[in-house]
Amino acid sequence: MINQQSPFIQKAASVTNIMLMVILALVPGLIFYVYFFGVGVLLNVFVASLTALIAEYFVLKMRKLPPKVYLSDGSALVAAWLLALSIPSIAPWWIIVVGTLFTIVIAKHFYGGLGSNIFNPAMIGYAVLLISFPAIMTKWPSPIENSLSIESIRQALQVFFYGLTQVGDGLTSATPLDYIKTELLQGQILPDITIRNVGLATILTSNQIISLAYLLGGIVLLHKKIISWHLPITYLLSLSFISGLFHLIDPNNYSTISFHLLNGGTMLCAFFIITDPVSGPTTPKGKIWFAFMVAILVYVIRVFGGYPEGIAFAVIFMNICVPLIDNLTQPKVFGHG
Amino acid sequence: MNIIDTIFKFNGGIKADTKKSVSTVRPIKKIKMPKQLILPLRQHVGKVAKLKVNIGEKVLKGQLLAEADGNVSAAIHAPTSGTVASLEKQLIPHPSGLPDYCVTLIPDGKDTWVEKKPINWKKIDRKETIKKISESGIVGLGGATFPTHLKLNNNNEVKTLIVNAAECEPYITCDDMLMREKSAELIEGIRLALHLLGAQNAIIGIEDNKPEAIEKLALLIKNDANISIKIVPTIYPSGDAKRLIYLITGIQIAKGKRSTEYGMQMFNVATIIALYKFIHCGEPSITRIITITGKVRTPNNYEVLFGTPLSDLIIDAGGKASQNGSFIMGGPMMGYKLPSVNVPVTKAMNCVIDAEPEMIENNNPVLPCIRCAKCAEACPVNLQPQELFWFSQSNQFEKAENYNLFDCIECGCCSYVCPSNIPLVQYYRYAKSEIISDRYAKEEADIARERNDFRLERLQREKEERAKKIAERKANTSSDEKSKVIDEKRKAITEALERVKQEGVSEKND
Numbered sequence: 073m074i075n076q077q078s079p080f081i082q083k084a085a086s087v088t089n090i091m092l093m094v095i096l097a098l099v100p101g102l103i104f105y106v107y108f109f110g111v112g113v114l115l116n117v118f119v120a121s122l123t124a125l126i127a128e129y130f131v132l133k134m135r136k137l138p139p140k141v142y143l144s145d146g147s148a149l150v151a152a153w154l155l156a157l158s159i160p161s162i163a164p165w166w167i168i169v170v171g172t173l174f175t176i177v178i179a180k181h182f183y184g185g186l187g188s189n190i191f192n193p194a195m196i197g198y199a200v201l202l203i204s205f206p207a208i209m210t211k212w213p214s215p216i217e218n219s220l221s222i223e224s225i226r227q228a229l230q231v232f233f234y235g236l237t238q239v240g241d242g243l244t245s246a247t248p249l250d251y252i253k254t255e256l257l258q259g260q261i262l263p264d265i266t267i268r269n270v271g272l273a274t275i276l277t278s279n280q281i282i283s284l285a286y287l288l289g290g291i292v293l294l295h296k297k298i299i300s301w302h303l304p305i306t307y308l309l310s311l312s313f314i315s316g317l318f319h320l321i322d323p324n325n326y327s328t329i330s331f332h333l334l335n336g337g338t339m340l341c342a343f344f345i346i347t348d349p350v351s352g353p354t355t356p357k358g359k360i361w362f363a364f365m366v367a368i369l370v371y372v373i374r375v376f377g378g379y380p381e382g383i384a385f386a387v388i389f390m391n392i393c394v395p396l397i398d399n400l401t402q403p404k405v406f407g408h409g
Numbered sequence: 410m411n412i413i414d415t416i417f418k419f420n421g422g423i424k425a426d427t428k429k430s431v432s433t434v435r436p437i438k439k440i441k442m443p444k445q446l447i448l449p450l451r452q453h454v455g456k457v458a459k460l461k462v463n464i465g466e467k468v469l470k471g472q473l474l475a476e477a478d479g480n481v482s483a484a485i486h487a488p489t490s491g492t493v494a495s496l497e498k499q500l501i502p503h504p505s506g507l508p509d510y511c512v513t514l515i516p517d518g519k520d521t522w523v524e525k526k527p528i529n530w531k532k533i534d535r536k537e538t539i540k541k542i543s544e545s546g547i548v549g550l551g552g553a554t555f556p557t558h559l560k561l562n563n564n565n566e567v568k569t570l571i572v573n574a575a576e577c578e579p580y581i582t583c584d585d586m587l588m589r590e591k592s593a594e595l596i597e598g599i600r601l602a603l604h605l606l607g608a609q610n611a612i613i614g615i616e617d618n619k620p621e622a623i624e625k626l627a628l629l630i631k632n633d634a635n636i637s638i639k640i641v642p643t644i645y646p647s648g649d650a651k652r653l654i655y656l657i658t659g660i661q662i663a664k665g666k667r668s669t670e671y672g673m674q675m676f677n678v679a680t681i682i683a684l685y686k687f688i689h690c691g692e693p694s695i696t697r698i699i700t701i702t703g704k705v706r707t708p709n710n711y712e713v714l715f716g717t718p719l720s721d722l723i724i725d726a727g728g729k730a731s732q733n734g735s736f737i738m739g740g741p742m743m744g745y746k747l748p749s750v751n752v753p754v755t756k757a758m759n760c761v762i763d764a765e766p767e768m769i770e771n772n773n774p775v776l777p778c779i780r781c782a783k784c785a786e787a788c789p790v791n792l793q794p795q796e797l798f799w800f801s802q803s804n805q806f807e808k809a810e811n812y813n814l815f816d817c818i819e820c821g822c823c824s825y826v827c828p829s830n831i832p833l834v835q836y837y838r839y840a841k842s843e844i845i846s847d848r849y850a851k852e853e854a855d856i857a858r859e860r861n862d863f864r865l866e867r868l869q870r871e872k873e874e875r876a877k878k879i880a881e882r883k884a885n886t887s888s889d890e891k892s893k894v895i896d897e898k899r900k901a902i903t904e905a906l907e908r909v910k911q912e913g914v915s916e917k918n919d
């Protein structure tokens with residue numbers, strides 16, 4: 073392009089750079105994920121990436137857009153990674169493929185492709201899978217002693233290709249969020265649940281360490297100004313506030329702040345999911361409202377709803393509200409009263 | 410004197426690589442007399458100046474060549490002594506790229522001045538001095554080229570003179586160098602401007618990347634309680650008038666208002682020095698300082714006569730004055746690409762960048778907007794550039810206006826940071842021009858419609874009048890003498906009234 077008009081200088085991280093930074097920031101979390109739960113998640117990420125790139129390539133061809141330009145923007149990869157990290161690492165390959173296809177083809181390109189998708193593509197893919205295949209989508213792995221041993225890798229490949237039924241259910245366990253919810257429903261109180269269950273304790277620690285690794289990546293993104301503070305900070309503060317409030321009122325039935333912050337997808341959500349620029353609000357105040365509302369919804373779904381984790385639904389619901397939020401939170405223009 | 414540090418930071422802005430230091434290592438330079446000087450008759454905002462000399466006439470340095478046509482206009486003087494060779498359309502440095510009328514002056518090499526007439530401003534009336542300034546040809550030398558006498562003469566009471574020494578655009582250093590080398594003149598000029606404005610105090614707003622200039626000025630105003638320096642951070646566009654006033658005073662000039670309504674007037678440093686030279690030395694506006702930078706071997710500031718061919722400067726600075734080159738006039742953020750290197754230096758020309766190819770050719774692909782709001786974070790006016798872009802590119806101009814398109818100062822910060830590499834400002838320029846031309850067309854149509862309505866109304870009224878008169882006449886024939894007299898009188902009155910109305914209407918119709 074010949075630039076005939078000012079400005080003649082520019083200094084911006086390209087979309088590609090931004091997306092690559094996001095992917096890099098996910099790596100620490102991914103490493104700990106593998107360490108605790110085995111290589112299944114790597115297979116997920118790999119197949120999701122491959123599926124996303126191939127699907128994107130064909131859709132771009134069909135839409136007569138230059139594949140080289142748009143494939144290298146990296147947005148398809150980010151969506152694929154987020155989806156893969158949200159799916160249980162013991163899910164079979166076709167779940168990943170179906171979810172990724174949905175993410176890229178429907179949620180991204182049917183809505184107009186890069187920049188036009190009103191919903192967070194990865195969350196749409198996740199929600200579709202959760203509704204269609206609830207049994208597979210709610211079976212989470214138990215931690216593995218020696219996650220990188222030949223035996224563990226062989227097992228992971230087997231699960232990946234043939235599904236859990238071939239290998240047996242011994243590998244799975246409920247997530248802490250899920251487990252606690254069920255126990256509470258059966259009339260138990262929190263202090264007893266956590267103390268009694270030793271297996272749960274190891275899962276808790278591994279989850280917490282993975283969460284902290286995501287947090288680390290998120291802090292890097294904040295520091296590099298790839299994302300603004302409004303969304304993640306508000307989200308974490310709001311979730312802390314509401315979970316703290318309930319815990320204070322009734323510690324026997326409502327988990328602690330740290331439990332909510334370091335379990336499920338909280339950190340992934342705070343720094344990587346709600347920060348998707350395309351489907352999120354643009355104004356600073358709008359970001360604060362958006363993150364606050366997602367946090368409240370996530371808590372409500374987690375604690376009172378039918379699903380153990382509520383991020384996808386909360387985000388999708390709030391995506392619908394984005395135009396309204398943006399409209400109501402326009403900042404004051406310079407020199408306008 | 411005091412140096413104040415408290416500033417009111419505006420939202421956004423950018424910290425660009427200023428590239429200023431390359432052109433400040435050498436002192437301001439002069440080049441040898443060019444073979445010819447080309448002087449456009451319009452180098453200012455307002456009406457074209459009226460030619461006052463004949464072709465072939467010999468003129469002296471500082472002699473009036475063309476006088477201001479009315480109040481909103483500025484005179485042009487001969488930058489040196491010589492012969493007026495021609496008056497014809499030539500290529501000028503203007504964004505339109507269109508040629509305009511220029512006087513060509515062939516210097517005689519003697520550089521003989523007309524009789525200089527310094528003005529004893531302390532003795533004569535303020536208004537009279539300002540009237541003299543209207544003949545000086547001085548316009549805003551920061552690039553805006555608004556006739557300076559108009560800014561001295563205003564109805565609002567001005568308390569504070571703001572001296573714009575921010576020079577926030579990258580590359581440009583002409584004001585910086587001027588302040589370093591002519592600091593005494595500047596301070597004297599400020600005292601003069603304070604007097605002319607009837608203002609009490611002056612604040613020099615200067616970016617913190619000019620420590621040498623700050624030091625020199627600070628020394629000179631040590632004992633002057635009326636002049637202070639306010640150092641602002643190097644964040645583009647701190648030199649934008651409204652942004653600078655906010656930085657310094659915390660006052661946001663509202664949309665559509667002038668700074669004088671808030672008791673403030675702003676002048677650029679070069680303009681103030683031009684005023685000083687005119688009043689103290691009797692020299693009209695015939696030179697300016699210009700930064701030649703970019704690809705040239707020795708970037709430098711030059712003191713040049715107006716009309717000097719730009720190519721002479723480029724060559725002196727070690728550049729190639731070739732037609733294939735790209736030359737940007739003004740800064741890289743808000744300047745424009747010159748149609749050619751063969752244009753003369755004008756009053757507006759503060760800087761010319763011999764552009765690196767990557768400034769002109771942008772090889773990164775343009776992607777769709779990803780709504781990252783980086784542009785909104787960078788916008789010093791607090792607009793939502795991504796929304797403005799969306800509405801401009803989809804021709805939803807009304808919506809763009811609702812999102813305050815016309816508050817956009819085209820500073821380019823949004824384009825500068827956009828990861829999708831969208832030339833946002835180009836869209837805003839396009840939308841603005843579309844809206845303005847639409848409005849113009851609509852106004853024309855409205856006037857035509859109004860005219861037609863008037864005409865129909867008048868025809869209708871005339872018809873009614875005639876019918877009434879006929880009816881009256883019929884009634885009158887049967888009435889007695891007395892009532893006849895009364896009726897006639899009444900008729901005369903209505904007719905007179907009617908005439909007046911008619912005239913009124915036809916006046917409006919003109």
Ligand code: SF4
Pocket residue numbers: 777778779780781782783784785794795798823826827828829830831833
């Ligand atoms: S910076 Fe560019 S991509 Fe980001 S919101 Fe603004 S226009 Fe869109």
Ligand code: SF4
Pocket residue numbers: 787788789790791792793794797816817818819820821822823824833834837
């Ligand atoms: S060009 Fe206009 S919209 Fe862009 S940053 Fe400057 S003022 Fe804001």
